[in-house]
Amino acid sequence: MSAKLVEIEPRELKFTFEVKKQSSCAVHLANISDQYVAFKVKTTSPKKYCVRPNIGIIKPKSTCDFTVTMQAQRSAPSEMQCKDKFLIQSTVVSFGTTEEDITPGMFAKDSGMYIEENKLKVVLISPPHSPVLLPVNGVSKQEGSYDTSIQKEKMLSGIENLPPTHKLSKDVEDPPKVVEDMELSPSNDVINSPTKYVEPRLVKDLEGTKLKSLKDIEELKSKMNTLDSELIEAESTIIKLKEERSTTIQEKERLKQELAVLRRKNGVRRVQVGFPALFVCMVALTSLAIGYLLRV
Template sequence: MASELLEIHPQELKFTFELKKQSSCLIQLTNKTDQYVAFKVKTTSPKKYCVRPNTGIVKPNSTSDFTVTMQAQRVAPPDLMCKDKFLIQSTVVPLGTAEEDITSDMFSKEGSKYIEEKKLKVFLTSPTHSPVLAPINGELKQDSGHETSPPKDGALTGVENIPPPRKVAEDVTGFETTKETVELRTTKDVQEFEASKEDTIELKTADFVQLSPTKDVEELKPAKTMVESKLVDDFEELKSKLSFLDSKLNEAEVSIMKLMEERSIANREKEKLKRELEMLKRKSDARTIQVGFPFLYVCMVALISLAVGYFSHP
């Protein structure tokens, strides 16, 4: 065909990848033709994504959209590279076709029917903030800039901030944010404690687990930024949908005004025809009266005829 059936925006699917969190992407389809177009969405990983709706009808010179949701993943792909792809098929359907009438046979290439296909690639992006933990090769590794374990030469310099082996897990759970995002090297700490046990160093675990308020605030700032960006995106999406609904409402109001004008015109024509019918009826009644003879005139003619006949035959 000379022109494409549907324009797709955007031309690729971008998901913000975070472990054990869902991510969504909105795709908009625009039909600039004068025909009804049906579409169907396919993917190479159907268990990984959820598409709502995966089929639909786009009316002439209008738009429609669908949402693709990536399910929560437990393992991050290497370097956030993704080979998943989506296929959007579209074809022209008869006027008045409903969404429930769409079948897989409509998108079959066996006949001479034109089927337009467009492929979309999937791209994964990291969150806008810089988290303390970043996925590396499918596993969570602690960033070097946020290391919380004591220095290796603590026992040699006489620092008294080495935790005891039996209370390492208890002390750490007092300040760790999530159990799955912090990697503790307890075995190494136990070995260092055993090596320094003979020196009878007094341990102060409270100093080890104490965290500065400034670091807590710095860790909360990225989360706040992410929430604000998500709220802004949701607001923009709602704003676009609201503008679309307003345009539809304006179209409906224009259609209602046109129907009311047509109704008033029809009523005026009806009244005009009614008046013309009454005039024709009056004219027909007048003609009936003029064509007929008066009853008295008929009686007089009959009597005169009888008298003439009686006197003419004695």
């Protein structure tokens, strides 16, 4: 199968780049075939971008949009050049397929299915600087002179200067919201501004965290001491039980010996009970002799 499945607009992802700010770009997909088409979005920098949705189903002759968000960056790239790329894979699926039915194996090259791939480049655009006119004593005053001078220095040197300190502190107060997604979701770590200003609220939070950590350490120490004392008591109990067991064994042996002695004594007594056979014979003979003499 070689027929084209989807049309993509735009062919380049253009982001208005500003330090410490997010930027988004919408992509429009159109299914020009007569079948259900599943798509998947990949990128060379998954921690830098967030795609919503990064997978989906497009019905025949229908369209679908997804949004690519570039997370806030600490500094601008050299000469505003970006080598990041996006890959949009699309393949034909059976009628009635839903997003829950999409699996990674559908887009594997060894699956035997036709997979259409479209690559999109990333283009960074400098933000437009529009001066703000504010009336001062009835005369309009141009407030963007400082930004204009920065823009001139950037054009002359080719290097973008850092924004003013007050702007950085504002960005620290309102950090960008990190959007969670599937496999293309960026890191949840928020990059702090490289400014020397530290908010009192942040210092207070750090102190509270430190105090909480110290309290937790003290509780752990007390629990360890309690466990040590219980362990010592258990060891002493085990020693006592061993001593009692040894004493019990000795007492048992002594009772066995006494029982053997008693059994021997009972045997001797049973032998001595009654008259010996010789004595009985002598008595019988004597009785016969006396009877004979009496008859005579």
